[in-house]
Amino acid sequence: MPTPPLEPRPGTPRWLLRIVVVTALVGVGAGIGGAVVYLGLHTLQHLAFGYSEGTFYEGLLEAPPANRVIALAVAGVIGGVGWWGLRAWGRRSPANAVVSVEQAVDGRRMPAVATLANAALQIVIVGLGASIGREVAPREIAALWADWLTRKAGVTARERRILVACGAGAGLAAVYSVPLGGAVFAVEILLAELSFATVLPAFAVSAVGALVARLVVPVNPLYVMPQVKLTPSILVFSVIAGPLFGFAAVAFVRLARYAQARRPTSWGIVIVMPLVFTAVGVASLWLPGILGNGRALGQLSLAASLPVLIILVTTVVKTGATVATIGAGAAGGTLTPSLAIGAGLGLATGSLWAELWPGSALPGFALLGAAAFLAVSMRAPLTGLVLVIEFTNQGPQLLAPLMLCIAGAVVVGYLLERQGVTGVA
Structure with missing residues (x-):
């Protein structure tokens, strides 16, 4: 042999x-x-x-x-x-x-x-x-x-x-x-x-x-937004809002897991998925930004290109549409939906903050929300930070508030997990 x-x-x-x-x-x-x-x-x-x-x-x-x-x-x-x-x-x-x-x-x-x-x-x-x-x-x-x-x-x-x-x-x-x-x-x-x-x-x-x-995929940033400057307002906001984004992200993760645990496991998916998807399509007649993987809503939020109230409503409906899609039995990810939802929440809360402390560009608040929400939903602060920077081609000016906001959000997710409220992943 x-x-x-x-x-x-x-x-x-x-x-x-x-x-x-x-x-x-x-x-x-x-x-x-x-x-x-x-x-x-x-x-x-x-x-x-x-x-x-x-x-x-x-x-x-x-x-x-x-x-x-x-x-x-x-x-x-x-x-x-x-x-x-x-x-x-x-x-x-x-x-x-x-x-x-x-x-x-x-x-x-x-x-x-x-x-x-x-x-x-x-x-x-x-x-x-x-x-x-x-x-x-x-x-x-x-x-x-x-x-x-x-x-x-x-x-x-x-x-x-x-x-x-x-x-x-x-x-x-x-x-x-x-x-x-x-x-x-x-x-x-x-x-x-x-x-x-x-x-x-x-x-x-x-x-x-x-x-x-790169032979096929464009090398330009996934989201187009202005370069945001660091201001004292944005810095303070990042510390205060981080834990709030953490709570919101934990709630989204719990909803997604709840839906996934109850998705159809046999022939029921043939009925449930077309009904859920059609309902999402009907909702998009008024809110087209809910469709797709989340890039549409993310771009609208990071550019602040629609009235804040419309983006907030779209964010809420997008959250429901994504959870319903998971519950209907679809396979897929929540990376870009999480970023979009976080950006929408960041824009909405940032617009209220700007009323109290004006002088900062609204897209900066959306960016903070996107990074913090994504970091918690993925349970990965470094990945959330790097992805948001690469997605938007933002410079180093916002690194400090981004890191502070992510830290506050991830701490909330960690504490809730330790207390048995949820398991963020």
Whole structure:
């Protein structure tokens, strides 16, 4: 019997070469996956609402209002039937059940067909206007690629765990063009380990993924807003409002978890999802900003481009629409919905504060709310801070109030979790 080849030992040139090649390929795959998600999403949006230029929100306003209801109803039917079939298949054949990114990082093998089908359904419903985040799909596709590649390459279990997490972070980096945010997401949330062994591959994989996706994904900031200057008013507001945003974010997380725990588990999803999605479509006849993954509401809030009362009402309805979408059985993320809700609350509370202490630009308050709310909902202060900065291309002037606001919000989330009121994640 032939002797099996010896595996390269850590620290040897052969081992280093293999790790470098696998790391680079994980990043390339994540970038391609992110680019595919971006193209698929935007193609569906343009087809559904009949616009060729401008933002999703501008396309909604230009399209006949009935298109919103029709698109959401179609999304509900496709999502309901698709997830019913996918989850029924997983129950009959556990090896084909959908495996989350977190489970893959912990060592579970991701089934290719189920993972790609789950990601495709997310892209379809978000592209048609469903009120849920799009960021889970590129993370799942990238993690699937990293899982397969690392198993084929024969790396150690620890190396595979790190590269799968880095691949998922790179998927996020690719679809939003946020290389640092994707790396920090992998290290802080998926790995929860700050070391050379995690930071270096996270940086490399996210950088490669973002660079590859740049062939398709625009490199301009996701949200356009003026550069906000630091003022004493904003600084004091960040200290006072941080805990308030923390309470609001904890409430949102509890609602989302409550809804997810009670979502249909069998054929009921075929009925519930179309009804819920159609209701959201009807509500969008008056408030189009509730549709999509949250970018529309986030942009309106961060630019303060509508009256504050309208944005506040849209924020409340968007919260209900997102929770209802989760409760209807849809898979997806809450990253951009959380940012949008936080920005809307920040703008509303900031407008009241500006009456007491004028002189600060309203978008600055929206930015503080977005960062604090996102940090608590993700349970990741560093990721929340970095993502908001990369999303908006804000300079260092607001770093201090952003950090203070996030700290106050996260402390509230932590204390509530310790007291057993909720488990923020």
